[in-house]
Amino acid sequence: MSVGRLAVLVSGRGSNLQALIDAIGQGDLEAEIVTVISDRGDALGLVRAEKVGIPTRVFPWRGDAHREDYFEDISEAVCEAQADLIILAGFMRVLSPNIVQRFPHRIINIHPSLLPAFPGLRAQRQALKYGVKFAGCTVHFVDEGVDSGPILVQKVVPVYPDDTEKALEERILIQEHIALPEAIRLVLEGKWEIQGRRVV
Numbered sequence: 001m002s003v004g005r006l007a008v009l010v011s012g013r014g015s016n017l018q019a020l021i022d023a024i025g026q027g028d029l030e031a032e033i034v035t036v037i038s039d040r041g042d043a044l045g046l047v048r049a050e051k052v053g054i055p056t057r058v059f060p061w062r063g064d065a066h067r068e069d070y071f072e073d074i075s076e077a078v079c080e081a082q083a084d085l086i087i088l089a090g091f092m093r094v095l096s097p098n099i100v101q102r103f104p105h106r107i108i109n110i111h112p113s114l115l116p117a118f119p120g121l122r123a124q125r126q127a128l129k130y131g132v133k134f135a136g137c138t139v140h141f142v143d144e145g146v147d148s149g150p151i152l153v154q155k156v157v158p159v160y161p162d163d164t165e166k167a168l169e170e171r172i173l174i175q176e177h178i179a180l181p182e183a184i185r186l187v188l189e190g191k192w193e194i195q196g197r198r199v200v
Ligand code: GRF
Pocket: 010, 011, 012, 013, 014, 015, 016, 017, 089, 090, 091, 110, 111, 112, 173, 176
């Protein structure tokens, strides 16, 4: 892969999507975002994509009972867009096994903790509550678990005694915007292999 074709999935604000748009615009990431897909029609990420002319699609969530079919439809949309990689940039749904199996090591997620600590929702709150002195973000390949696939890039930030959830979230987010393009660049360069759980 050289100029990677990315399908970016978002549910909300889309600041990580924006970081990718900016990295590509600045020539820091040789890639093209070929589609932005959301489970929510009101996701700000869609506005960010439309602003720069990226085609968008909305697949409203249809409930847990339809998870397989839902992700079948998203898989089709990814194939139609001829995307090489699927980037979960704040996409708030747990993928079904069918899409994970269809795109092995081609789905990447960003999570606001130093995994395997604090998977799942509100990772920053979990970190504060636990009392860790360092937090951060992780970019990883997606497997069939939740926030559990092989790790590509991690960035660390300090946690201060008087931190609020919001302050910690903002500190981590700055690192997310660096980590995500970095991880995608690594994957697209293709000079990696998986050894057990390790991406080498
Ligand atoms: C980020 O913290 C990301 O790590 C998590 O959801 C948040 C999305 O933020 N998965 P944004 O929509 O990219 O601004």
